[in-house]
Amino acid sequence: xxxxxxxxxxxxxxxxxxxxxxxxxxxxxxxxxxxxxxxxxxxxxxxxxxxxxxxxxxxxxxxxxxxxxxxxxxxxxxxxxxxxxxxxxxxxxxxxxxxxxxxxxxxxxxxxxxx
Amino acid sequence: xxxxxxxxxxxxxxxxxxxxxxxxxxxxxxxxxxxxxxxxxxxxxxxxxxxxxxxxxxxxxxxxxxxxxxxxxxxxxxxxxxxxxxxxxxxxxxxxxxxxxxxxxxxxx
Numbered sequence: 001x002x003x004x005x006x007x008x009x010x011x012x013x014x015x016x017x018x019x020x021x022x023x024x025x026x027x028x029x030x031x032x033x034x035x036x037x038x039x040x041x042x043x044x045x046x047x048x049x050x051x052x053x054x055x056x057x058x059x060x061x062x063x064x065x066x067x068x069x070x071x072x073x074x075x076x077x078x079x080x081x082x083x084x085x086x087x088x089x090x091x092x093x094x095x096x097x098x099x100x101x102x103x104x105x106x107x108x109x110x111x112x113x114x115x
Numbered sequence: 116x117x118x119x120x121x122x123x124x125x126x127x128x129x130x131x132x133x134x135x136x137x138x139x140x141x142x143x144x145x146x147x148x149x150x151x152x153x154x155x156x157x158x159x160x161x162x163x164x165x166x167x168x169x170x171x172x173x174x175x176x177x178x179x180x181x182x183x184x185x186x187x188x189x190x191x192x193x194x195x196x197x198x199x200x201x202x203x204x205x206x207x208x209x210x211x212x213x214x215x216x217x218x219x220x221x222x223x224x
Binding site for chain 1: 212
């Protein structure tokens with residue numbers, strides 16, 4: 001089955017610790033994205049990558065970092081610099097980004113709780 | 116500023132009671148208009164893409180339509196399993212998506 005997997009589903013961390021969220025896709029999509037979703041707010045873009053070894057900041061990149069070493073994988077690290085890291089994190093992928101409008105397909109999400 | 120506004124925020128229907136969800140968007144730079152369904156604690160599930168005014172797409176009890184300024188998601192004879200949050204999303208510029216806040220639909224048996 002083609003799709004996007006995120007792990008773990010739930011993650012608990014102490015304040016001051018960095019944590020890495022996994023995202024893998026087997027859709028052969030070029031573009032991948034990370035969003036965060038908070039109650040009562042729309043999805044907000046953290047980072048996106050159009051191609052391996054390249055990525056761009058989204059609207060709320062501060063306190064986060066990413067890497068794109070393989071086409072299938074786009075891990076997100078939530079660093080201790082992120083002031084309010086508790087949220088629901090969603091990874092997505094699409095065929096491309098520019099030119100035509102490509103729909104994005106989402107993973108199941110990771111709920112991160114930092115105390 | 117690019118915006119997507121959905122209304123109502125919440126909608127309660129009886130099973131079988133048809134209705135529509137509204138999505139208004141800033142017109143400039145529209146490359147596509149997407150509808151997603153999101154169940155609690157899960158990622159959004161893609162439903163439809165609309166590209167131009169007058170376009171319609173259907174899937175089971177759902178029909179999405181697009182005008183120059185708005186999109187509607189019509190739900191015909193809904194069932195309890197249609198209960199979810201429905202997201203309207205505008206694609207613009209370099210593929211960046213602008214998300215609406217969503218309409219939370221509850222269908223009671």
